[in-house]
Amino acid sequence: MIRNPNRGRLAWFGNLGLSLSGWLVLAFLLLPILVVLPLSFSDSRYMSLPLGNFTLHWYEEFFGSAQWLGALFNSFAIAVASTVLAVVLGGLAALGLRHPAMPGKRLIEVLLIAPMIVPAVIVGVGMYFVFANAGLTRSYLGLILAHTTLAVPFVIVNVGSALGGLNQRLLWAAASMGATPWMTLRKVTLPLVSPGLISGGLFAFATSLDEVVVTLFLAGPDQRTLPREMFTTAREALSPVLLSAATIMVLFATLLLLVSRSLSKR
Amino acid sequence: MIAQDLRPLPKAAMNIESDASDPLADAPLLVRFEEVCKTYDERSWVVDNLHLDIRQGEFLSLLGPSGSGKTTTLMMLAGFDAPDRGRILMDGADISRLPAYRRDMGVVFQSYALFPHMSVAQNVAFPLNLRKVPAAETRERVREALALARLEGFEDRQPGQLSGGQQQRVALARALVYRPRMLLMDEPLGALDKALREHMQLELKAIHKQLGITFIYVTHDQDEAMTLSDRVAVFNEGRIAQIAAPQTLYNRPATRFVANFLGETNLLEGRVISNAGGFATLRLEEDGSLHHARCADTTLAAGDSAALAIRPENLRLASGDEPAVAARVIDSIFHGAHCRLRLHMAGGSELSMTYNPGSLGRPAPLPGEAVILGVPPQLAMILR
Numbered sequence: 001m002i003r004n005p006n007r008g009r010l011a012w013f014g015n016l017g018l019s020l021s022g023w024l025v026l027a028f029l030l031l032p033i034l035v036v037l038p039l040s041f042s043d044s045r046y047m048s049l050p051l052g053n054f055t056l057h058w059y060e061e062f063f064g065s066a067q068w069l070g071a072l073f074n075s076f077a078i079a080v081a082s083t084v085l086a087v088v089l090g091g092l093a094a095l096g097l098r099h100p101a102m103p104g105k106r107l108i109e110v111l112l113i114a115p116m117i118v119p120a121v122i123v124g125v126g127m128y129f130v131f132a133n134a135g136l137t138r139s140y141l142g143l144i145l146a147h148t149t150l151a152v153p154f155v156i157v158n159v160g161s162a163l164g165g166l167n168q169r170l171l172w173a174a175a176s177m178g179a180t181p182w183m184t185l186r187k188v189t190l191p192l193v194s195p196g197l198i199s200g201g202l203f204a205f206a207t208s209l210d211e212v213v214v215t216l217f218l219a220g221p222d223q224r225t226l227p228r229e230m231f232t233t234a235r236e237a238l239s240p241v242l243l244s245a246a247t248i249m250v251l252f253a254t255l256l257l258l259v260s261r262s263l264s265k266r
Numbered sequence: 267m268i269a270q271d272l273r274p275l276p277k278a279a280m281n282i283e284s285d286a287s288d289p290l291a292d293a294p295l296l297v298r299f300e301e302v303c304k305t306y307d308e309r310s311w312v313v314d315n316l317h318l319d320i321r322q323g324e325f326l327s328l329l330g331p332s333g334s335g336k337t338t339t340l341m342m343l344a345g346f347d348a349p350d351r352g353r354i355l356m357d358g359a360d361i362s363r364l365p366a367y368r369r370d371m372g373v374v375f376q377s378y379a380l381f382p383h384m385s386v387a388q389n390v391a392f393p394l395n396l397r398k399v400p401a402a403e404t405r406e407r408v409r410e411a412l413a414l415a416r417l418e419g420f421e422d423r424q425p426g427q428l429s430g431g432q433q434q435r436v437a438l439a440r441a442l443v444y445r446p447r448m449l450l451m452d453e454p455l456g457a458l459d460k461a462l463r464e465h466m467q468l469e470l471k472a473i474h475k476q477l478g479i480t481f482i483y484v485t486h487d488q489d490e491a492m493t494l495s496d497r498v499a500v501f502n503e504g505r506i507a508q509i510a511a512p513q514t515l516y517n518r519p520a521t522r523f524v525a526n527f528l529g530e531t532n533l534l535e536g537r538v539i540s541n542a543g544g545f546a547t548l549r550l551e552e553d554g555s556l557h558h559a560r561c562a563d564t565t566l567a568a569g570d571s572a573a574l575a576i577r578p579e580n581l582r583l584a585s586g587d588e589p590a591v592a593a594r595v596i597d598s599i600f601h602g603a604h605c606r607l608r609l610h611m612a613g614g615s616e617l618s619m620t621y622n623p624g625s626l627g628r629p630a631p632l633p634g635e636a637v638i639l640g641v642p643p644q645l646a647m648i649l650r
Contacts, residue, residue: 169375169377169379170379172346172366172375173373173375173381173437173440175345175346175366176366176371176450177393177396177444178393178444179392180367181367188381192382192383
């Protein structure tokens, strides 16, 4: 909350303007998400306002459909696998980037973080060609690897900042007491950077869960993920089941956010 | 032969009292630095051709201004850094490249470096757990170490809940609990306030006496080094300017740097007339007066420029037949236990003199008064 130290009529207008613009920005950010929630309970055949009568029909359709449930399962399986891979690889990369004897740290870090900055379409096209040559398109492995690539930067950034806050003298102290580098990593470094690992992992999970662009390039008919299924439905059928699927994803995203908040507070 | 190089002064030239104040002179050698050099920027040596012998069981302070190489020396001894040239020997074996975790040394840092994710007891138990000490023995030894650091009852606290002094005690207990060969400390009391620092100094000294292991202590605080140490190594620009017992350093500084870094010294420039038998004669530039004083530097020859060094408390008002200088009082300052006079000589050289108000034996000189200051040959030094 910004507090205005001034008093008087002009200050009053200033406060009004500040809170109005604040709420406006908040509405702009949140309304598109929030509008989905009531619509998913409306019995109208079309995704439109005004709201119709309350129904759980679209949720019944979602949970009654092998295709939707399969997509949900695929999304989670791929997200879990790529998160595990991303946390292991990104964690190791972050450790390596902090090693004093590591040559070319800056360049390597930029290259590793690039997937976070390069537009997804470009990553998708590039991966399509590379993965096609390697026979990885139309496979779960290919999708997992692709999502891992996209998720690794989040782990590197989060673990990197956690490592940055780690006092070198703690590691020295451990070594002086007889801890080998491996014991120091296990007993000192890892416990102290675990918040970074966890928040990096949550980011990785969320990235994989809602990734659609690269998936569209790489996936075959079998690799249906939830965002891809929603994308197809939006283009072809435009069924309000889409809204129930969206609501479920919003719930998951909110849950992830709350978990990461409570973990970072500890 | 290196040990001989290290001796700052030839034995013959030293006073008896300096030998008496060095009870560890015959203690066995523990660590030796041989021609050790270290650079961080490839241009200047942070540690420059260092020779240093560390004796078993001594309390050795590495004293010097920041950037003098004392902390780098400690880091190389701990194994956090490796020398670029030279060797470090421990029990005669080269440990220059031995990793820190195989050196069996305890290290205490200024920033405490306690593990924030462990309680006090877990911190102290950490080195024992690494050594797979049985649980019952671990508990007993943690209790002993915390008792030694006077931290009973703090076992279950988190480091963040402790004051700076308490945290440093935990670090001390943790560094001693596994009975290392040496305890290395890098400005351990630097972050504490003055009263607590003085209190901790006494405790450190008592712990050293009780355990009898070798303590290496880095500090830039000369009082701290003097209070604690059996010997002090004064660092300047990557080299040891002098290493000796505190009394020797204070009473027989080998160089102007040491004379000025430990306490205050009046330095009067002049030219050597003669130098023999531990005494030299110097003619002051200021007034041409001749001064006979101790001189340990046998390389000083007639005609060399040198300085007459005398501590403010060793100057005397009025004189018999000893060498003297004339000066005028500029200012008189009352400090309680002693008084201080600021004086100017005719040529502009400044002098400082302290005296005990009760034992002056005459009325205190007033500003503007001309006085004669005696420079006792036994207490003055001639330094290059």
